[in-house]
Amino acid sequence: MAALLVPSLLTSCSLDDKSGLGWFFGVILQLSEGMWASLVLFVLTLLFSMPLGLLVCFARRSRFKVVELIAKFYISIMRGTPLMLQLLVVYFGPYFVFKVALSTEYRFYAAIIGFALNYAAYFAEIYRSGIEAVPKGQYEAAHVLGYTKAQTFMKIVFPQMVRHILPPVTNEVITLVKDTSLAFAIAFVEMFTLAKQISATESTIMPLFVAGLFYYIFNLVVSYAMGLLEKKMNYYS
Amino acid sequence: MKLLEINNIKKSFDDLEVLKDISISVEEGEVVSILGPSGSGKSTLLRCATLLETMDAGTMKYCGEDAVTEVNGRSVYASKQDLKRIINYFGLVFQNFNLFPHYTVLKNVIDAPIHTQKREKGEVEEEAKALLEQMGIGDKLDYYPCQLSGGQQQRVAIARALAMNPKILFFDEPTSALDPELTGEILKVLRDLASKRMTMVIVTHEIDFARGVSDRVIFMDEGYIVEQGRPEDVIDNPKNDRVRAFLNKLSQ
Numbered sequence: 001m002a003a004l005l006v007p008s009l010l011t012s013c014s015l016d017d018k019s020g021l022g023w024f025f026g027v028i029l030q031l032s033e034g035m036w037a038s039l040v041l042f043v044l045t046l047l048f049s050m051p052l053g054l055l056v057c058f059a060r061r062s063r064f065k066v067v068e069l070i071a072k073f074y075i076s077i078m079r080g081t082p083l084m085l086q087l088l089v090v091y092f093g094p095y096f097v098f099k100v101a102l103s104t105e106y107r108f109y110a111a112i113i114g115f116a117l118n119y120a121a122y123f124a125e126i127y128r129s130g131i132e133a134v135p136k137g138q139y140e141a142a143h144v145l146g147y148t149k150a151q152t153f154m155k156i157v158f159p160q161m162v163r164h165i166l167p168p169v170t171n172e173v174i175t176l177v178k179d180t181s182l183a184f185a186i187a188f189v190e191m192f193t194l195a196k197q198i199s200a201t202e203s204t205i206m207p208l209f210v211a212g213l214f215y216y217i218f219n220l221v222v223s224y225a226m227g228l229l230e231k232k233m234n235y236y237s
Numbered sequence: 238m239k240l241l242e243i244n245n246i247k248k249s250f251d252d253l254e255v256l257k258d259i260s261i262s263v264e265e266g267e268v269v270s271i272l273g274p275s276g277s278g279k280s281t282l283l284r285c286a287t288l289l290e291t292m293d294a295g296t297m298k299y300c301g302e303d304a305v306t307e308v309n310g311r312s313v314y315a316s317k318q319d320l321k322r323i324i325n326y327f328g329l330v331f332q333n334f335n336l337f338p339h340y341t342v343l344k345n346v347i348d349a350p351i352h353t354q355k356r357e358k359g360e361v362e363e364e365a366k367a368l369l370e371q372m373g374i375g376d377k378l379d380y381y382p383c384q385l386s387g388g389q390q391q392r393v394a395i396a397r398a399l400a401m402n403p404k405i406l407f408f409d410e411p412t413s414a415l416d417p418e419l420t421g422e423i424l425k426v427l428r429d430l431a432s433k434r435m436t437m438v439i440v441t442h443e444i445d446f447a448r449g450v451s452d453r454v455i456f457m458d459e460g461y462i463v464e465q466g467r468p469e470d471v472i473d474n475p476k477n478d479r480v481r482a483f484l485n486k487l488s489q
Contacts, residue, residue, distance in 0.1 A: 137335035140289050144329045145401065146321065146353035155348070159339045236338050236381040 027207050030198055034191035035214055038180045041111055041190060042218075045176060048116035053123025060124055061131070071124070078121030084185045087114040091186040111183045119176060126168045130161035163233045170226040177218050181211075191215075238265045239301070240326070240405045240436055241286065246295030246312075248281055255281045256292070257460035263405060266434040270447035270468070273457035274483055279440045282457070283409050286438070287329045288320065299326040300404060325354065328398030332410040334390045336382040336397070342369065343378040346397045354401065361400065368396040372426060388419030395426060406430070408439040424450075444487055448472045456480045 059071035078086070091110035094100040134157050142152040181192035195211035241263040248256040255278045263269055271279050284290040286297065288304070292312045297305040304323045305312050314320065336345050346365040350356045369375050372392040374385075382390050391411060398406055408427070412420040424446045430437060431450045441447055447454055447468060454471040456464045464477045475481045 135335075137331060137333060138337065141331065141335035141337070143289060144287055144324070144327075145349035145397070146324050147349065148353075151352060155352070156337055163339075236383055 024206070024210075027198060027210055031191060031194050031207065031210060031214070034189060034194035037189055038191040038214075038218075041115065041180045041183060041188075042177060044112050045115040045119055045180075046173065048112065049119035050123055052116060052120035054127055056120050056124035057127040057131070060128060075121045075124060078118050079125075083114070083118050083179060084182050086118055087111065087182060087185050090114040090117070107186055107188045110186055111188045114186075115176070115179070115183075119172065122172055123169070126165050126172065127161065129168070130163075130165035131157060133164045134160045166226065166230045166233060170223065170230075173222055173226065174219050177222060178215055181215075239263070240265050240299065241438075242296075242298040243286065244296045245307075246282070246285060246297070247293050248278075248285055248290065249293055255460055256285070259295075259457075259460070259462055261455065261462070263436060263438060265404070265436055267436055267452050268431045268450055269438045269453045269455060270451040271438065271440045271455045271457060272442070272444070272447060272471075272483075276459075277457040278460045279457050280409055283329070283407050283438070283440055287327060287407055288324065289329075299323050325401065326403060327405045327407060328401055328403035329407045329409065330391070330394050330398050330411050332413050334382070334387075334394045334414070336390055336394055338382050341379050341381055342374065342385070342393050345382070345393055346400045349397070350400050350402075365396065365400050368399055369393070371429075372396050386419060387415045388422040391415065391419075391423050392426060395423075395430075405436040405438065408437065408441070410440050410442065412441070412443060442487070444472060444484065456483075458483075 056071055056074060059067050060075065062068050062071070087110065090113050091102070091107065094106075095102050138156055138160070139152060142156050147155065180190055183190050184193040184196070187193070191214060192211055195207040198207040199205060239262050241261070243262070244260045246256050246259045247254070257278075259278070259282060261269075261282075271282070273279050281290060285292045291314070292305060294307065294310055294312055295305070296303070296307050296312070302315075302319070302323060304315055304320065306315075307313065315323065337348075340348060343362070343365060346369065347358070347361045350361045350365075351358050366375065366378065369378065369392075372395065374389055374392055374396075377385060377389065377393075382393065385393065391414075395411075411427070412423050415423060420443070424443065427437070427439065427446070428450055439447070439451075449468075451468050453465060454468045455462055456471055456475070456477070458479050464471050464475060464480050471480065472484065475484060
C-alpha cells in the first residue's frame with residue numbers, strides 16, 4: 001500500500017513543482033548542455049561555411065565554364081533539397097556507401113559538415129550579390145591606377161562587398177540559429193533534442209517554451225551584434 | 238617628343254563599329270580637346286587609349302614604347318609586364334569620379350602610389366597633401382567622398398590621378414556630372430594644369446573652355462575624326478558641315 005502511494009505522491013509533488021521557479025531552473029539546467037551543443041554547432045558552422053562560401057562564390061564567378069557549372073550545380077543541390085535530408089546523407093552516407101561503422105562522435109562531425117556545406121551555398125550567393133553590387137567604375141579606376149586583380153579585390157571590392165551583404169548575412173545567421181534544431185534528425189544532442197525529450201518524459205510543454213525562449217534570446221543577441229557591425233561599417237555614405 | 242601615338246585604331250562592339258579609322262598623336266606639353274556629338278566614339282577612343290577597352294585593329298605607343306602592335310591587321314597587346322609599366326605613363330579622370338567610397342580623401346590619393354608604384358609612404362603623403370592643397374581641398378584630408386560636393390570629389394579624383402605622376406592625363410567628360418557652378422571649379426583646375434604644361438587629352442562638351450585652353454581641337458563624328466586643328470580654326474571657322482551644324486546647335 002505504502003509502496004503504491006509513494007510514486008503517486010512523488011508525481012503529485014513534481015506536478016506541483018512544475019509551476020515553481022525551482023523546477024523551471026531545473027529544466028534550464030537540464031537543457032544547458034544542449035544549449036552549449038547548439039552554440040558550438042552554430043559557431044563552427046559559421047566558421048567553416050563563411051570562407052567556404054567565398055570559395056564557392058569564386059567558382060561560381062569563374063571564367064572557366066566547367067568550374068562555374070560545378071558551382072552552379074552544387075548551389076542548386078544545396079538550396080534545392082531539405083537540409084534535414086542532407087544531414088542524413090552526410091551522417092549515414094559513409095555507412096551505406098563504404099560500410100563504415102558509425103561512431104557516436106561522427107554525429108558531431110556530420111552535423112558540422114552538413115550545416116557548413118549547406119550554408120556555404122547560401123553565403124556564396126549572398127557574396128555574389130555583394131560583389132556584383134560594386135560598380136564597374138571601381139574596377140576601372142583600380143585598373144587605371146595599376147592595382148593587380150588580387151589587390152583590386154582585397155582593397156577595393158571586398159570591403160564594399162562586406163557592407164552590401166551585412167543585411168542578408170544577418171538573415172542567414174538568424175536562420176542558422178533556428179536551423180541548428182534540425183540536427184535532431186541525426187540524433188545529435190542539441191537544445192531542441194533535449195527539450196523534446198524532457199517534454200515527453202515529464203509530459204509538459206514547458207521545456208519547449210524554454211527552448212523557444214533560448215532561440216529567441218540567442219537571436220536577439222545576434223541581431224543586436226549584427227546591427228552594431230552594420231553601424232560600424234556605415235562609416236562612409 | 239611624342240607621348241602618345243595611336244595609328245588606325247578600329248573598334249567594334251558586336252556589329253556596331255564605333256571607331257572606324259582613327260589616328261592621333263599627342264606631343265609633350267600639348268593640350269588636346271576632343272569634341273563631337275554623343276555616340277561619335279570619343280569615350281571609346283579614350284577607353285582604348287587607357288587600356289580599359291581592347292582595340293580590334295591599329296597600334297598604340299606611349300613614350301615610344303609599343304603598347305599595341307599590329308599583326309595581320311589585328312591588334313596585339315604587349316606583355317603583361319610591359320603594360321604594367323606603360324600604365325604608369327598615363328592617368329584617367331572619369332566622368333563620375335569613381336573615387337573609392339570606403340577610403341578617405343587622403344587614402345584615395347596615396348594608396349595607389351604606395352601599393353602599385355611601391356613608393357615611400359612619407360614622401361607620397363607629403364606630395365598628396367600638397368596636391369590636395371593646390372586643389373583647394375587641403376582641409377578635407379580625413380573626409381570620405383560621400384561628404385564632399387561633386388566638384389570636390391572630382392578635384393580629389395584629379396589629385397589621385399596626378400599623384401601617380403603620369404606623363405599624360407586623360408579626362409572623360411570631367412564636368413558632365415556637375416552643375417554649372419561646380420563645372421567652373423573643375424575647368425579652373427584644368428586651366429591651372431594647362432598653364433603648367435601638363436599634357437592633357439580632354440573629352441568635353443564645354444566649347445568655350447576647349448577654345449580657351451587647347452592647343453589643338455579634334456572633332457569626331459561617327460567613328461572618324463572629321464576635323465582637327467587650332468581651336469580658332471576648328472571652333473570659329475569650321476570647314477566641315479557636320480562640325481558647323483553641331484557647333485551651331487550648341488551655341489543656340
